[in-house]
Amino acid sequence: MLQASQYKKLQIALHWVMFLLFAIALATIEYREGVPKETGQALRDTLRAIHISAGLLVFILAFVRIEERIRVGIPATLGNARWQIASAHLLHLALYIVMFALPITGVVFSQAGGRTVAFFGWELPQMLAQDPALRKSVKEVHEFLGNAVYVLVGLHVAASLWHHFIVKDDTLRRMLSWRGKQD
Numbered sequence: 001m002l003q004a005s006q007y008k009k010l011q012i013a014l015h016w017v018m019f020l021l022f023a024i025a026l027a028t029i030e031y032r033e034g035v036p037k038e039t040g041q042a043l044r045d046t047l048r049a050i051h052i053s054a055g056l057l058v059f060i061l062a063f064v065r066i067e068e069r070i071r072v073g074i075p076a077t078l079g080n081a082r083w084q085i086a087s088a089h090l091l092h093l094a095l096y097i098v099m100f101a102l103p104i105t106g107v108v109f110s111q112a113g114g115r116t117v118a119f120f121g122w123e124l125p126q127m128l129a130q131d132p133a134l135r136k137s138v139k140e141v142h143e144f145l146g147n148a149v150y151v152l153v154g155l156h157v158a159a160s161l162w163h164h165f166i167v168k169d170d171t172l173r174r175m176l177s178w179r180g181k182q183d
């Protein structure tokens with residue numbers, strides 16, 4: 001993996017678009033839980049469709065993000081403490097894992113439950129036969145990981161704020177700065 005001097009514009013854009021997509025995926029599914037099945041089925045279906053489309057877009061963009069990270073690299077984590085650098089890397093790895101694991105488990109349990117999965121209206125081919133046991137276990141994994149996102153992103157945001165306000169280094173600034181490298 002290469003070492004860059006700063007984030008590329010595309011990397012910064014991908015980071016914040018991804019943040020937005022996570023927020024949409026989480027907000028729609030949380031809101032859906034409060035909509036009654038008896039009277040709000042149409043709204044529940046719309047919220048589910050938005051949740052799935054945002055989640056599948058995360059999956060696609062995760063490949064672009066990894067490709068960019070390998071090709072141009074990212075700047076070194078700021079700070080000298082080994083534990084700090086190691087925990088930042090571990091947390092980033094966990095965030096990359098959920099970017100892939102959530103969409104995959106989402107598609108698997110939906111299709112194993114006999115539900116169609118559509119990406120902005122475009123229906124994905126049915127890749128799995130109905131399997132209630134598989135649906136149940138993979139759904140549990142999806143829900144566990146989906147809820148773990150709050151903890152992971154919470155720690156990630158706390159670390160960014162700690163860098164910015166306590167350590168007063170450039171960690172947050174360089175992820176916000178549109179003066180990033182062109183390519």
Ligand code: HEM
Binds near residue numbers: 142145
């Ligand atoms: C960034 C990606 C994703 C995130 C952060 C995410 C997160 C979550 C969370 C937090 C829940 C609620 C868990 C609970 O009730 O405790 C959930 C439920 C659900 N997810 Fe996802 N998800 C993502 C992607 C997907 C994808 C791609 C699909 C389908 C292809 C999917 C299908 C579903 C469905 C159908 C439910 C509702 C389960 C139910 O209660 O019936 N998700 N997801």
Ligand code: HEM
Binds near residue numbers: 069075076153173
């Ligand atoms: C308000 C929300 C967020 C803030 C304030 C934030 C802040 C930051 C900052 C400051 C960095 C740069 C770290 C460095 O250069 O050492 C960074 C990197 C990173 N962030 Fe976030 N972030 C947020 C949300 C998210 C979300 C939702 C994800 C999950 C998809 C995410 C995934 C990553 C990853 C994987 C990196 C490592 C660099 C890379 O591979 O692009 N962030 N974030």
